[in-house]
Amino acid sequence: MPILFKEVSHIYSEGTPFRYSALTGINLNIKEGKITAIIGATGSGKSTLVQHLNALLLPTSGSVTVFDRVITSDEKPKNLKSLRKDIGLVFQFPEYQLFEETVLKDVEFGPKNFNIENSEEKAKQALKMVDIDASLFERSPLELSGGQKRRVAIAGILAMDPKVIVLDEPTAGLDPSGSKSMMKLFLDLNKKYNKTIIIVTHDMEQVLNYCDEVVVMSEGKIKYESEVKTFFKDSSLCKSLGILPPNVIRLKDELIEKGYKIDDDVMDIKSLVKIISRQVKK
Amino acid sequence: MNVVEVENLSFSYGDDINAIDDISFKIEMGAYTTIIGHNGSGKSTVAKLLIGLLEPLKGNIRIEGVPLSLENLDFIRSKVGIVFQNPDNQFIGSTVRDDIAFGLENHLVPQKDMDDIINKFSEKVKMKDFLNSEPSRLSGGQKQRVAIAGILAIAPDIIIFDEATSMLDPQGKDDIKSMIMELHNESKITIISITHDIEEVVKSDKVIVMNNGKIVSEGTPDKVMVDKKLLIDVGLDIPFSMKIVEELRKNKIKINDEVTMEGLVNKLANLI
Numbered sequence: 001m002p003i004l005f006k007e008v009s010h011i012y013s014e015g016t017p018f019r020y021s022a023l024t025g026i027n028l029n030i031k032e033g034k035i036t037a038i039i040g041a042t043g044s045g046k047s048t049l050v051q052h053l054n055a056l057l058l059p060t061s062g063s064v065t066v067f068d069r070v071i072t073s074d075e076k077p078k079n080l081k082s083l084r085k086d087i088g089l090v091f092q093f094p095e096y097q098l099f100e101e102t103v104l105k106d107v108e109f110g111p112k113n114f115n116i117e118n119s120e121e122k123a124k125q126a127l128k129m130v131d132i133d134a135s136l137f138e139r140s141p142l143e144l145s146g147g148q149k150r151r152v153a154i155a156g157i158l159a160m161d162p163k164v165i166v167l168d169e170p171t172a173g174l175d176p177s178g179s180k181s182m183m184k185l186f187l188d189l190n191k192k193y194n195k196t197i198i199i200v201t202h203d204m205e206q207v208l209n210y211c212d213e214v215v216v217m218s219e220g221k222i223k224y225e226s227e228v229k230t231f232f233k234d235s236s237l238c239k240s241l242g243i244l245p246p247n248v249i250r251l252k253d254e255l256i257e258k259g260y261k262i263d264d265d266v267m268d269i270k271s272l273v274k275i276i277s278r279q280v281k282k
Numbered sequence: 283m284n285v286v287e288v289e290n291l292s293f294s295y296g297d298d299i300n301a302i303d304d305i306s307f308k309i310e311m312g313a314y315t316t317i318i319g320h321n322g323s324g325k326s327t328v329a330k331l332l333i334g335l336l337e338p339l340k341g342n343i344r345i346e347g348v349p350l351s352l353e354n355l356d357f358i359r360s361k362v363g364i365v366f367q368n369p370d371n372q373f374i375g376s377t378v379r380d381d382i383a384f385g386l387e388n389h390l391v392p393q394k395d396m397d398d399i400i401n402k403f404s405e406k407v408k409m410k411d412f413l414n415s416e417p418s419r420l421s422g423g424q425k426q427r428v429a430i431a432g433i434l435a436i437a438p439d440i441i442i443f444d445e446a447t448s449m450l451d452p453q454g455k456d457d458i459k460s461m462i463m464e465l466h467n468e469s470k471i472t473i474i475s476i477t478h479d480i481e482e483v484v485k486s487d488k489v490i491v492m493n494n495g496k497i498v499s500e501g502t503p504d505k506v507m508v509d510k511k512l513l514i515d516v517g518l519d520i521p522f523s524m525k526i527v528e529e530l531r532k533n534k535i536k537i538n539d540e541v542t543m544e545g546l547v548n549k550l551a552n553l554i
Contacts, residue, residue, distance in 0.1 A: 012419060013419070017414070018414075018415065018416055018419060020415070020419065039451070040451065041423075041451045041453060041454055042421050042422070042423025042424050042426075042427070042449070042450055042451055042454050043420070043421045043423065043424045046421075047421055047422070092422050092449065093368055096368075145321050145322035146321040146322065147321045147322075169422065169449060172422070172448045172449050173321075173367050173368075173445050173448045173478075174321060174478070175319070175320040175321050175478050175517050175518065176478060176480070176517070176518050176519035177320065177517040177518070177519070178320065178321055178517070179478075202423075202449070202450065202451040202452055202455075203452075204452060242453050243451075243452070243453065244452040244453055244456065247522040247543065248522075250543065251522075251526065251543060251546070251547070254543070254547045255547065255550060255551075258547065258550065258551040258554065259551075259554050260550075260554060269525055269526060269529055270529065272526075273526060273529040273530055273532075273533055274533065276530070276535075276550065277530065277533035277534075277535055279554055280535055280550070280553040280554060281553055281554070
């Protein structure tokens, strides 16, 4: 069992007027080799949850097990470094953390820090994976566009060859084609390089089109978890959780209301349109 | 009346390329305008030029008829508010309450009115329970809500949203969007929204498409957002309902262009 949360609670600023309970009684099992989406309203605890994965935050109570390492309130795992190498965490707006003189140096910083051999080679491979051209390697990261900067920041994590990549709203602020190619990149990392991917996202189209599993959070608790296909089958479930279903599901629902007959498991544009086409008056 | 007039505006970040290359546009009072374009197309630069954070290389900007210049900057900033994409860039106060109050103090709002205003707008963005929280402790989406409340509180005539809801969940985004729409209808606020959200674009009065510092298309969404070639060429996407329309046509169904989901559902309801 690679990643397991057991009765995890997290309270920020305990003992101060700012005390805030961000997670309560979390039990969660994240599957290896899958793409898992973590969704929920702003402030529901998604970012707090994922920061437990590499012991950046310690649980106030309960335990997090990550590949045989146990993280509890008073115990950081003994080999924290190897944990952080295994779990690559990409924050919101990671491009704000770029700091080196050149793109290559920035990506190399991680592997160097972790004493990984051939750090330059590793950095180059990682940049290739995120589709950053070699002509940009010696440029200052600050000269790049927003989307490019974010790719460089993600390369910095990939260069450490993590088993699990955790991305906190990786496409926020990217244009549609940038978002699409970013999501394709994660799909690639999952399928080709066998990385376990955890994505915090608000975009239901991404959940539907790219993810295998979904975890729904609300007010610091897990409200629901299942396979993505099961989750979107019955949109009343989405609605009861306060989640706006993806476009194709919404359209399906509206058309059913207008008299079209469409099966539960129709979840993509092509099949939906085929079914509509058969039912319209020619 | 045009509250924003931009004439032959150019700007460069100091290299050979013009980040903004000779653009002109007008925005009518009370209009809801969206600006779209890929990352790096110049959208945010336009926003910064409009509030005088950057100085144009060439061209003129007039806000409510007043030319934007160093002497008029205070006037311009009292009329135009902006909410940035990353709210960390604009937090000042040590609590949410202080942060909203900071803007009010700057705009010389009397102390006795402040509490009411802060309560009203923190409630509108659903952050009233967090007035005593530290902004830095909030989640990304909560920070965006606070930043929006901070601007709404000072009641500018024109508000620029620069990807200001990018980190909100769809429901939260919808709440904020309908709140903005409501304000827009109630008080004739002029809204300029820089966005990647195609579904927001189709509901706006007018859309401006930017590419490489130039305006490549401009008009009502039902005209602009059906031009697939243009949109794909500049790294954007067509609305969901247009994807369905295209697919229907591939299946030999005759149907007119349609940019909104509601419109599409109505069209299809008449076909069954």
